[in-house]
Amino acid sequence: MDDTGALVRAAADGDAGAWKELYHRHTGLVWSVARSYLPNDSDAQDVCQTTWFRLAEHLTRLREPEKVGSWLASTARHEALRVVRTSGRSMPVSDVALLGLDIDERSPELLVLEAEEAGAERQRAQQVWDAFQELPDRCRRLLRVLISSPRPSYQEIAAGLDLAVGSVGPIRARCLKKLGELIARRGVTGIPR
Template identity: 75%
Template sequence: MDDTAALVGAAAGGDAGAWKELYQRYSGLVWSVARAYLPGAADAQDVAQTTWFRFAEHLTRIRDPGKAGAWLASTARNEALRVIRTSGRSIPVSDVGLMGLDVDERSPEHALLEAEEAVADAERAQEVWAAFQELSERCRRLLRVLIASPRPTYQEVATGLGIAVGSVGPMRGRCLRRLGVLLARRGVTGSSG
């Protein structure tokens, strides 16, 4: 089944395979929208779970089942905003993970070279993250949602962020240009590998 409306109908009828397909198709979008608003992974996870719960509750009552992605994005946004309103807090966090190497089966020279590359990659990642943090909140939210996997449609992005569909592309361009300027100021160019 490739049609979203048919998947929603099948899931509403109890088809576990259809539910699984919907989850696989839209879980990245739901997560990205939640993380676009919430810096804490635990809060974002709660929002994602609540969003899927609400989807299951409303599965038979969704007005346009073909736009399930937009419904999920909008619900994730609303849930995230509810968490922000009720918590009254914001905690900045870094998306840059710790990098580690398993050097058990490598020569010392190879391990050293990889360690040096890992350090350079980590330093570059920190600079990219710092530049990303300098972007406006609106740009950070947009870029977080756009990198969801599988890639969301502009309609889903617009619904999730509460912006007009026609503004997604131009806004994306402006945000990426601004990020490019910030990276250039930091001396970050291209990939390190």
Template identity: 75%
Template sequence: MDDTAALVRAAADGDAGAWKELYHRYSGLVWAVARAYLPTPADAQDVAQTTWFRFAEHLTRIRDPDKTGAWLASTARNEALRVIRTSGRVIPVSDVGLMGFDVDERSPERLLLDAEEADAEAERAREVWAAFEEMSERCRRLLRVLIASPRPTYQEVATGLGIAVGSVGPMRGRCLKRLGVLVARRGVTGTSRDFE
């Protein structure tokens, strides 16, 4: 089934396959919107779960099922803002994860070369994320949502972030250009196409 409205109707009628397809299509978007507003993955996960719960509650009452992505994005945004309002706390966030190495049977030479390559890539990632953190909150939110998988539509992005649809593309371009400048200032190697 490709028609979103038909999937919503089928899910409302109890079709588990339709529900699974809706979740597959939109879980990345819901997560990205929640994470764009909330500093901790745990809070974002709570918001994502609440968003899906709200969707299940309203499944039979959604006015325009073709805009399910926008409905989910808007709900995730509202839930994230509710968490921010009620938590009364600000937690610093870093997107740089911890790196771990699995035990394997590579030769010591290969392990050393691989570790050096991994260190170089990790350093590049740290520099890119540091540049990302220098950007405005608005740009960081937009870029986080745009990288959701599967890729959200501009309508879904706009709804999730509370901005006009027509501003998504130009804003994306400005934000990526700014990120490219910040990354270049840090001396990170790579092509400028990485940020287009």
């Protein structure tokens, strides 16, 4: 089913397949909006669950079922901000995954070379992450949402981040330019432009 409005109406009528498809289409958006406001995964997961619960509660009352993505993004934002207000805490977190080597049959020389390459890659990833952390909150939130999969529409992004739809592209361009400058200032190489 391709029409989002029809999918919402089918889910409201009890079609489990339609609900599953809605979830599949929009779970990345809900997660990225929640995670853009919250520093840890457990709070973001709670917000995601609450957002989907709210949709289940309001599914039959949506005024514009075809805009369910925007509704979900906006609801996720509101729920995340509620958690931020009520928790009164902030925890820095790094998304950089650390790589480990398994013990195997490769030669010690090859293991040393791979470890050096992995160390260089980790260092580059950390430098990019540090540059990302220097961006203003608005840029970090927008860039996090933009990399969600499937990629949300600008209307959904705008609803989730409380932006005007027409400002998403220009803000994105400014944020990416600033990120590129911060990365270049660190002398990071091997980053595609």
